[in-house]
Structure formats: structure tokens, C-alpha cells
Amino acid sequence: MNTAPATEIKEDPIYKLNRDYLLNFTTDAARRIEAMRSSEALDVLEEQPAHVLARVFERLNPGAADNLLKQLPEAVATELLKTIDIRSGSALLSRCPQERREALLARMDKGIAKEYASLLEYPEDSAGRIMQPHVVAFNQSVTVDAAISQIKRRKVSSLHHLLLLDDNLRLVGSVDIQRIALADGHETLASLSSPVKAVVQSLDPREDVVAKMEKHRVDAIPVVDMDNRILGVIEGQNLIDALRENLASDMQTMVGASKDERALSSSVFAVKRRHPWLQINLLTAFLAAAVVGAFEGIITKYTALAILLPIAAGQSGNAGAQALAVTMRGLTLREISMRHWLRVMLKECGAGLLNGLGIAITCSAGIYLWSRSFGLALVMALAMIVSMTIAGVSGAVVPILLKRFGMDPAQSSSIVLTTVTDIAGFMSFLGIATLLSPLLEAG
Amino acid sequence: MNTAPATEIKEDPIYKLNRDYLLNFTTDAARRIEAMRSSEALDVLEEQPAHVLARVFERLNPGAADNLLKQLPEAVATELLKTIDIRSGSALLSRCPQERREALLARMDKGIAKEYASLLEYPEDSAGRIMQPHVVAFNQSVTVDAAISQIKRRKVSSLHHLLLLDDNLRLVGSVDIQRIALADGHETLASLSSPVKAVVQSLDPREDVVAKMEKHRVDAIPVVDMDNRILGVIEGQNLIDALRENLASDMQTMVGASKDERALSSSVFAVKRRHPWLQINLLTAFLAAAVVGAFEGIITKYTALAILLPIAAGQSGNAGAQALAVTMRGLTLREISMRHWLRVMLKECGAGLLNGLGIAITCSAGIYLWSRSFGLALVMALAMIVSMTIAGVSGAVVPILLKRFGMDPAQSSSIVLTTVTDIAGFMSFLGIATLLSPLLEAG
Numbered sequence: 037m038n039t040a041p042a043t044e045i046k047e048d049p050i051y052k053l054n055r056d057y058l059l060n061f062t063t064d065a066a067r068r069i070e071a072m073r074s075s076e077a078l079d080v081l082e083e084q085p086a087h088v089l090a091r092v093f094e095r096l097n098p099g100a101a102d103n104l105l106k107q108l109p110e111a112v113a114t115e116l117l118k119t120i121d122i123r124s125g126s127a128l129l130s131r132c133p134q135e136r137r138e139a140l141l142a143r144m145d146k147g148i149a150k151e152y153a154s155l156l157e158y159p160e161d162s163a164g165r166i167m168q169p170h171v172v173a174f175n176q177s178v179t180v181d182a183a184i185s186q187i188k189r190r191k192v193s194s195l196h197h198l199l200l201l202d203d204n205l206r207l208v209g210s211v212d213i214q215r216i217a218l219a220d221g222h223e224t225l226a227s228l229s230s231p232v233k234a235v236v237q238s239l240d241p242r243e244d245v246v247a248k249m250e251k252h253r254v255d256a257i258p259v260v261d262m263d264n265r266i267l268g269v270i271e272g273q274n275l276i277d278a279l280r281e282n283l284a285s286d287m288q289t290m291v292g293a294s295k296d297e298r299a300l301s302s303s304v305f306a307v308k309r310r311h312p313w314l315q316i317n318l319l320t321a322f323l324a325a326a327v328v329g330a331f332e333g334i335i336t337k338y339t340a341l342a343i344l345l346p347i348a349a350g351q352s353g354n355a356g357a358q359a360l361a362v363t364m365r366g367l368t369l370r371e372i373s374m375r376h377w378l379r380v381m382l383k384e385c386g387a388g389l390l391n392g393l394g395i396a397i398t399c400s401a402g403i404y405l406w407s408r409s410f411g412l413a414l415v416m417a418l419a420m421i422v423s424m425t426i427a428g429v430s431g432a433v434v435p436i437l438l439k440r441f442g443m444d445p446a447q448s449s450s451i452v453l454t455t456v457t458d459i460a461g462f463m464s465f466l467g468i469a470t471l472l473s474p475l476l477e478a479g
Numbered sequence: 480m481n482t483a484p485a486t487e488i489k490e491d492p493i494y495k496l497n498r499d500y501l502l503n504f505t506t507d508a509a510r511r512i513e514a515m516r517s518s519e520a521l522d523v524l525e526e527q528p529a530h531v532l533a534r535v536f537e538r539l540n541p542g543a544a545d546n547l548l549k550q551l552p553e554a555v556a557t558e559l560l561k562t563i564d565i566r567s568g569s570a571l572l573s574r575c576p577q578e579r580r581e582a583l584l585a586r587m588d589k590g591i592a593k594e595y596a597s598l599l600e601y602p603e604d605s606a607g608r609i610m611q612p613h614v615v616a617f618n619q620s621v622t623v624d625a626a627i628s629q630i631k632r633r634k635v636s637s638l639h640h641l642l643l644l645d646d647n648l649r650l651v652g653s654v655d656i657q658r659i660a661l662a663d664g665h666e667t668l669a670s671l672s673s674p675v676k677a678v679v680q681s682l683d684p685r686e687d688v689v690a691k692m693e694k695h696r697v698d699a700i701p702v703v704d705m706d707n708r709i710l711g712v713i714e715g716q717n718l719i720d721a722l723r724e725n726l727a728s729d730m731q732t733m734v735g736a737s738k739d740e741r742a743l744s745s746s747v748f749a750v751k752r753r754h755p756w757l758q759i760n761l762l763t764a765f766l767a768a769a770v771v772g773a774f775e776g777i778i779t780k781y782t783a784l785a786i787l788l789p790i791a792a793g794q795s796g797n798a799g800a801q802a803l804a805v806t807m808r809g810l811t812l813r814e815i816s817m818r819h820w821l822r823v824m825l826k827e828c829g830a831g832l833l834n835g836l837g838i839a840i841t842c843s844a845g846i847y848l849w850s851r852s853f854g855l856a857l858v859m860a861l862a863m864i865v866s867m868t869i870a871g872v873s874g875a876v877v878p879i880l881l882k883r884f885g886m887d888p889a890q891s892s893s894i895v896l897t898t899v900t901d902i903a904g905f906m907s908f909l910g911i912a913t914l915l916s917p918l919l920e921a922g
Contacts, residue, residue: 148735188661195657196639217660218631239763255698255715272698276722283726286810287733291800298761299809300822310801310830311837314794318842321793327784341787343772345749346792346901350764351757357734357893358753365727367743379743386746387753399761458789 047114051083058088063203066095067175071182073189074103082112090120092342093128097201098173098266099190113443114143117152124205126155127265130238131169161296163245164238166278167259167268173199174225176208183223197256199266200229206264207232237262238267245270246282250370286368290450292317312319318457324349331466338476340407341469347399348419349458350464352427355391356457357386359431360449367435367445374440380432388428392421411475418472419465426460494526501531506646509538510618513626514634517546525555533563536571540644541709542633545574549790557586560595567648569598570708573666573681604739606688607681609721610702611710616642617668619651624664642709643672649707650675672897678703681710686738688713689725693796693813729811731802733893735760756891763898767792770902774909781919783850784912790842791908792901795870798834798898802827803892804872809890810878817883823875831871835864854918862908863914869903 058065069077069092077144081089081104093101093116105113105128117140119124129137129152137156141149158164172195174183183198198216200209209229217230222454234248235258249257271277285295297306328335328345335342363380366372372380399420400413406415435445436454469476501508512520512535522530524547536544536559538696548556548571560568560583571593572580580599584592601607615638617626626641641659643652652672662671667868676695679688681702699714713721728738735756740749771778771788778785806823809815815823842863850856875898878888912919 182816184661187657213660214630214656217656248768249719253716255719270758273696276692276698276719279722280726280812283723284811287730287804287808290730291797291804293805295803297805299806299815300819300826301805303826303833306801306805306826307833307837308831310798311834313801314797314834314838315841317797318790318794318838318845321790322845324789324793325786328789332782334784335785336782339775339779339785342778342782342788343768343775345785345788346767346771346905347761347764349789349792350767350897350901351761354734354757354760354894354897355753357751358731358736358756361730361734362736362740362744362749363742365730368727369723372742376743383743383746383749387749390746390750391754391757393763394750395757398758402761402765450800454793454797458793462789 037132042477046444054080055084055088058084058092062091062095063175066092066097066109067178067230070097070100070175070178070186071257074107075092077104082108086112086115086119090124093120094124094205095203097107097175097205098127098131098171099186101128102170103190106136110139110143114140116294118144118148122148122151122155123261123263124265127205127261127267127473130164130267131171144474145315156247158238161242161281162238162261163236163240163242163257163270164267166242166245166274167238167270168274169268171199171258171266171269172197173201173207173266176200176202176224176226178225179221179233180216180219180223180225180228183225184216184221196271197269198225199232199258200225201266205266207235207258207260207266210258218442232258235264235403236270239260242278245275246279248277251281283368286446288365289446289448290364292448292451298461313451314447317451317454320451321458323455324458324462327462328466331470334466334470334473337473338469340409340411340412341466344403344412344416345462345465347416349461350394351399351420352423352457352461353423355388355453356427356431356453359387359428359449360435361431362454363432364445364449367439368389374436377433377436380436381429384428384432385425388425389421391428392424394423409476411472415472416465418468419461422464422468423457423461427457430456430460484699485526497523498527498531499840501527501535505534505538506618507901509535509540510621512547513540513543513618513621513629517550520547521550525551529555529558532559533549533567535705535810537567537648538646540618540648541570541574541614541631544571546633547775548575549579553582553586557583561587561591565591565594565598566704566706567708569595570648570704570710573599573607574614594673601681604685604724605681606617606679606683606685606700606702606713607710609685609688609717610681610713611717612711614642614701614709614712615640616644616650616709619643619645619667619669621668622664623659623662623666623668623671626659626668627664639714641668642675642712643668644709650678650701650703650709653701675701678707679713680705685721686725688718689722692722726811729807729889732887732889732891735891735894745756746816756894759891760894760897764901765893766898767901767905770905771909773912777909777913777916780916781855781912783852783855784909787846787855787859788905788908790859791866792904793906794838794842794863795866796897799868799870799874799896800833800893800910802830802871803878803896804874806878807892810882817879820876820879823879824872827871827875828868830863830867834871837869838867839863851887852919854915854920858912858915858919859908862904863912865911866900866904866909869907870900873899873903 049081187191198211202208210232211225211228215228233254236245238259258266259264259268294309297309396417400417403416404413435449439445493591493645551792639656645651653675654671656670658671676697677691678701699712702711704710737752739754843860847856878892882888
């Protein structure tokens with residue numbers, strides 16, 4: 037069996053001394069390496085065996101570690117990643133440029149490469165996919181001056197917070213860059229630290245990121261792994277994009293299309309996600325048809341009723357959709373909560389009634405002109421008032437009820453509502469027609 | 480006529496010397512006053528006549544000016560505001576805490592108070608309403624050290640950019656706070672300046688703010704008046720809130736409710752905004768009814784057709800709404816643009832066809848079970864395939880066409896679409912029934 041280490045150990049006393057220091061005072065050594073120019077740091081590290089490198093990299097702050105990993109010879113970097121604890125290694129790799137990452141994975145044994153790949157695979161729309169992997173993080177014991185000189189060297193382009201880590205690279209706090217600008221140079225970062233209000237894990241879905249951002253009203257969220265090791269940050273445009281996508285996809289869930297469908301997704305993908313809801317919609321359509329069927333007698337007698345059915349259902353459907361959209365917006369923006377249900381309902385009841393009255397006038401006038409039947413016009417007028425009021429109330433109540441029962445109020449609320457408004461429209465129109473059928477006779 | 484100044488001029492030589500300096504070297508004096516503690520600055524300014532104060536305040540950076548205005552005796556502040564150029568004055572007042580502003584306005588003559596009030600009245604959802612009036616702005620000739628010591632004194636809580644002004648308080652650039660942290664103390668802010676990519680005026684609507692933010696991908700937008708004088712900044716949570724409200728209100732415009740309606744707006748307000756679209760919807764519903772009316776003959780013969788009408792329209796309506804939501808999201812998030820119209824249309828055509836096939840199977844099975852009529856089941860199956868394909872294509876085409884013709888694709892796209900899908904549903908179902916009526920006979 038060949039047990040010789042892949043990297044040959046130089047027995048030059050300086051390297052030996054360095055190695056002893058790196059192994060026995062790793063935390064201290066890590067701070068010193070972070071403060072070096074990267075060429076100096078590479079000189080110190082390049083010839084060290086992988087197990088020493090692994091110890092050091094488990095202590096280096098992400099910025100310095102990322103920078104050095106990029107510059108280590110591929111062979112050395114691969115050995116390091118094979119030796120280092122796999123979760124520290126995957127944090128390193130996840131922040132690595134894609135090309136470099138692939139080159140390093142290609143050099144590893146299949147087994148370990150596969151293990152890394154599975155840790156690095158963030159699902160679509162997960163926090164890991166939207167995060168920015170270039171983070172600026174420092175050990176909390178570093179002084180302001182040391183941090184500033186490291187930031188200057190790294191030429192970071194836009195920076196609002198520094199993340200603070202403990203000796204095990206766990207996230208322990210953050211410092212607003214403005215506090216750095218105003219602080220004395222010899223203060224430690226720890227003394228300026230504020231707690232991190234919200235973090236997400238790399239596999240958390242985008243909705244959770246947005247929900248935490250909204251709950252804690254922060255404009256940057258660090259992404260960590262299970263051990264609270266920093267993987268990246270979601271902030272600025274990335275966060276804004278996440279928010280926009282999240283809100284825009286609410287429109288999709290309302291009609292039973294899934295959040296992850298995009299305008300240019302394939303037809304097959306679209307069908308897979310939308311079809312189940314269309315089948316459910318079919319069931320509800322049968323229900324609406326059954327309502328019409330219950331009035332078969334009067335329809336057979338007055339075909340005009342069948343012709344006017346689209347108007348009855350269409351107007352209440354639209355009035356309901358308006359009430360739904362406004363209520364959904366209120367829930368989404370937290371302008372209203374559950375306890376406002378009565379106020380919202382009364383408002384929509386009033387709006388439905390007033391809109392119903394207005395539509396009743398023009399609609400029945402139109403019908404009278406067309407049919408010259410006073411009875412038919414009256415039936416439609418009454419049906420409009422009743423069904424549009426019901427539709428308004430339903431538009432407010434459906435999403436509030438969905439939320440009350442712990443469901444996403446966006447999820448298919450539009451499908452549920454259409455059923456309600458269809459049935460309300462048909463039932464009020466045909467029901468009133470049945471009640472007033474003597475008037476239809478006269479018409 | 481009484482021309483004596485309201486503030487008595489002390490003829491003490493020191494005040495006179497100060498006054499000469501303030502009047503003749505105003506820009507220079509303003510820089511010095513900004514650098515003073517506010518008690519010192521007040522000592523210098525308090526006893527000066529209003530026209531001198533006005534000259535100086537027209538040159539002071541907003542932070543310093545706001546701070547001093549707050550501490551000046553009310554009588555002096557009122558005189559200052561009466562004397563200063565009204566637009567400089569309204570910029571000062573708009574950044575003033577509300578209570579203080581009202582107290583100062585109450586002390587002025589009605590005429591000038593009214594003029595100020597009209598300049599300060601930002602309409603709902605305008606940039607002026609959502610901006611944060613506490614800005615950190617400096618003359619561009621100030622050094623980094625001087626800026627830092629002023630920021631330290633003012634205890635600003637969260638700060639990402641410094642705005643840079645010329646001697647006339649016009650916005651000329653901005654400096655990222657991180658560049659301040661890394662710069663040498665003696666550099667001028669001008670040497671660190673980057674151009675301001677986007678500004679808005681205080682009366683610009685929220686949509687413009689969001690559009691500029693998206694176009695320039697910035698996370699802070701200064702609000703200026705017509706003379707490019709800074710009134711405030713929209714950034715962080717204010718910007719995010721603007722974005723969210725803007726997106727959420729898209730849902731409302733799709734169904735013809737206005738952007739400015741909130742869940743708790745009054746019923747009357749809701750009716751005013753929604754009713755016109757309901758009347759338009761009524762017209763389109765008459766159109767759909769006319770289509771059904773054209774098939775009166777066959778409906779009279781087979782009442783079952785009337786009963787099944789809700790299914791024909793309901794399914795195509797829902798399929799269309801799904802296509803619309805996904806396409807709208809693509810347009811809103813700029814995932815697609817006009818040139819993708821063919822790809823999107825083909826995708827939705829494919830999705831509509833496949834969904835139509837699936838629904839045709841279950842739907843015709845259901846109808847056969849209910850009616851035992853093979854003909855009726857076949858008619859519905861064919862109608863589903865045709866109408867759901869048309870609905871899918873329309874859902875993609877309607878918003879793209881609205882945008883093509885320079886309209887807001889959100890505006891009432893849902894109302895337009897419902898008309899199309901209703902007519903497609905009725906026409907295909909009743910049309911195919913007419914063509915295949917011998918089969919219905921047999922059923």
C-alpha cells in the first residue's frame with residue numbers, strides 16, 4: 037500500500053517551524069495569513085501537506101480562503117479538498133467560481149466528487165441559487181484597521197455589511213460598513229457588532245427568504261449551512277429580484293399555474309403543472325352546469341334565458357375578481373390581517389351592491405331593447421344586484437378563509453372564486469326567473 | 480410702510496464682521512458653519528438679519544441646514560423662511576419634522592403659508608410621499624475627514640451613500656460609504672464621487688420610481704425638486720415597499736380595479752374606480768350572449784347544450800387565465816420581451832392543445848355518463864380541444880399586443896381575455912354541435 041502523501045513534505049527547518057505554528061496555533065496563524073499579501077500567504081502554504089492546509093483553511097475567513105483557494109495549484113487545492121472536513125470543503129467550493137469548481141471536482145475520485153456535487157446542488161429558486169457567494173467576513177477579533185487594509189487589498193466593489201465569524205467560522209454578528217468608517221482603527225470588529233436578525237439556509241426556498249426579509253425588515257440576509265458557516269449573502273439586487281419573482285408568481289398560483297413556471301418554460305412543463313388544476317376546475321364547472329340543469333324546465337320554455345346566462349355569470353365573475361385582487365393585495369402587503377375580515381366583507385358587500393345597482397340599470401335597459409320583455413329585464417336587474425353582491429363578498433372572503441385555514445391565500449383562490457361566482461350568477465338569474473315566471477309569460 | 484427688519488441688527492463689530500463674511504464669502508462661510516458644533520453655529524447665526532440667514536441657508540448642506548433650522552427660535556426661523564427663495568425654503572420645510580413644519584407655517588402670513596403648503600403637498604403614491612427626508616449630503620469640496628467628523632456628530636443610524644452637492648446645493652454625485660471607509664482622510668469627496676444614475680422628482684408617481692430603480696439597477700434613488708435640489712432619498716425598506724405595492728397593484732389593474740384602491744378603502748371609492756370597467760365588461764358580455772343567441776335554434780332543440788355552456792366557457796376561461804398570468808409575469812420581470820412573442824405563443828398553443836386533450840377525455844366521459852349521448856360527448860371533446868388551444872394562445876397574445884400598442888399590459892387584460900375565451904368557448908361548442916347535429920339526434 038502506498039501511504040506516501042501526495043504533496044512531498046519539505047524538511048527544510050523553516051517549513052517545519054511554519055508547520056508547527058500552523059498546526060498548534062492555527063487560529064492565530066489564520067489571522068496572520070489573512071493579513072498577508074496573497075503571494076506571501078501562498079509561499080507559506082503551498083509546500084505544506086494537505087492535513088496542515090486543511091486545518092488552516094478551516095480557520096481562514098471566507099474572503100481570504102476563497103482568494104487563496106483560487107490561486108493554489110490545482111493539485112494542491114484538490115488534495116486540500118479531499119482532506120478537509122467535507123462541509124467546510126463544500127462551503128469553500130460553493131463560493132468558488134464555477135470553472136475552477138468543475139476543474140477541481142474533475143480531479144477528485146468519483147466517490148468524493150459525487151459527495152461534493154450533491155452538497156453543492158441547490159435546487160432552482162432556493163436561497164443557494166440566488167445568493168451572492170462573494171462575502172466579506174472577518175474573524176470578530178480582527179481590528180478595524182486590519183479589516184480596512186484587507187478590504188482595500190481585495191478591491192470589493194460594493195459592501196454594506198461585514199459579517200463576523202468566531203474561530204470556527206460560525207456567523208456571530210455583523211457590522212454596518214458605516215460604523216467601520218466612523219470607528220477608531222484599533223477597536224475590534226466584535227465591539228462594533230450587531231446581531232444578525234435573520235439568516236437562511238442554502239436549501240430554503242425563495243419564499244422563505246422573502247418572508248424573513250419582510251418580517252425582520254432587513255436588506256441583506258446571510259446564507260449559512262447547517263453548521264452556521266457562511267455560504268453567501270442575498271442582498272441588493274438579488275434580494276429585490278427574489279422579491280419581485282415571488283410577488284409575480286402569486287398571480288400564477290391564483291389561477292393554478294405553479295410558481296416555478298416561466299413564460300418560456302416548455303409546453304410539457306406547463307401542462308404538468310397546470311393540468312391538475314384544470315381537472316379540478318372541470319369538477320367545479322360540472323357543479324355550475326348542474327345548477328343550470330336544475331332549471332332545465334324554465335330554460336326549455338324560454339330560450340332567451342340560456343342566451344343571457346353568459347351575462348349573469350360574466351358580470352358576477354368580474355366583480356368577484358376585482359374584490360379578490362384588492363383583498364389579495366391587502367393580505368400580501370399586510371395592509372389587512374384576519375381581524376379585518378368583517379370590515380373588508382362589509383366594504384365589498386357595499387361595493388357589490390352599488391356596482392350591482394349600476395349594472396342592473398344599463399343591463400336591463402339593454403335587455404329590454406333587445407327582447408321588449410319587461411319581465412326579462414326585471415329578472416336580470418334583480419339577478420345582477422343579488423349576484424354581484426354575493427360575488428363581492430366572496431371575493432373578500434375566499435382568500436381570508438384560505439388564509440384562516442392555514443393555506444396560501446393565493447393558491448387557486450381564483451378557481452374557487454369562479455365556481456362561487458358562476459353558481460351565484462346562474463342561481464340568482466334562473467331562480468329569480470322561476471319565481472317571476474308569470475312576468476316572463478307576459479313579456 | 481414699515482421696512483424695519485423683524486430681527487434687530489446688532490451693531491456690535493463682531494456681528495458686523497461676521498455678517499460681512501457671511502454675505503461676501505457665503506460658500507466658504509457655509510463650509511465653516513457645517514463643520515461647527517450646532518451651538519457654535521447658532522451663536523453665529525441667531526443674531527443675523529433674515530436676509531443674511533437666507534443667503535447662508537441657501538448654501539448649507541441639507542443635514543446641517545435641517546439641524547440648524549430645527550434649533551433656531553421659531554420667530555427667527557419664520558423670518559428666514561419668509562425671506563429665503565421659496566423653493567429653497569420648501570426644500571428645507573419638506574425635510575423638517577411635521578410638528579415643527581406646522582408650527583412655522585402657522586406663524587407666517589396666510590399668503591406665503593399657502594404657497595409653501597401647495598409646494599409641500601405631495602400626492603398619495605408620489606415619490607415625495609415615500610421618500611425619507613433625512614439625507615446625508617455634503618458639498619463636494621469637503622474632505623473625507625471633515626465628512627466623517629460631521630457624520631459622527633449627527634449620529635446617523637444607517638447610511639450607505641453620501642450625496643454630493645455643488646455650491647448651489649444641486650446634486651452632482653454620490654459616494655458609497657465604503658469608499659469613505661477606505662479613503663485617505665484628506666481626499667475631497669469630489670475625488671471619490673460616482674455619478675448618480677437615477678433621480679426622481681417629488682411629484683413622480685411610485686411606478687416611475689420603481690421603473691427607474693429596475694432600469695438602472697440601483698438600490699437608492701435621490702428625490703430632487705425642479706432645480707435638482709435634494710429633498711430626500713428613497714432607499715432600503717421604502718424602496719422595497721414601493722416595489723411591493725407596485726407589483727401587488729398589477730393584480731388589480733388586470734381586473735379593472737385601480738392601483739390606488741386598498742383593501743380598506745371605502746365602498747364608494749371602490750365603486751368609482753371599478754364601475755367603468757364593469758360597464759365595459761357588460762358590453763363584452765352582451766357580445767358573448769350574442770354568440771349564444773346566434774345558435775338559438777339548436778339550443779331550443781337540445782336544452783342539454785344550454786346546460787353545458789358553463790363548462791365550455793369555464794374551462795377555456797381558466798386555461799386562458801393561466802396563460803395570461805405566466806405571460807404577464809414574464810413581461811413584468813422582463814424575462815421576455817416583444818421579440819419572444821412567437822415562442823411564447825407556440826408554447827401556449829402546445830400547452831393549450833395538450834391540456835385540451837386531457838380535459839376532453841375526462842369531460843366527455845363525464846358527459847357521456849350523464850347524458851348517454853355519444854354525440855354530445857364528442858361535441859364537447861372537440862370543443863374543449865379547440866377552445867382551450869385558442870384560450871392559451873389568447874392568454875399569451877393579449878398582454879403582448881397591449882404592450883405592443885403602448886398600453887400597460889396589466890390594464891384590464893383579464894377583461895379583454897375573458898371576452899375572447901367566452902366567445903371561443905361558446906362558438907366552438909355550439910358551432911361544432913351545429914356541424915355534428917345529426918350525431919346529437921342519434922344520441
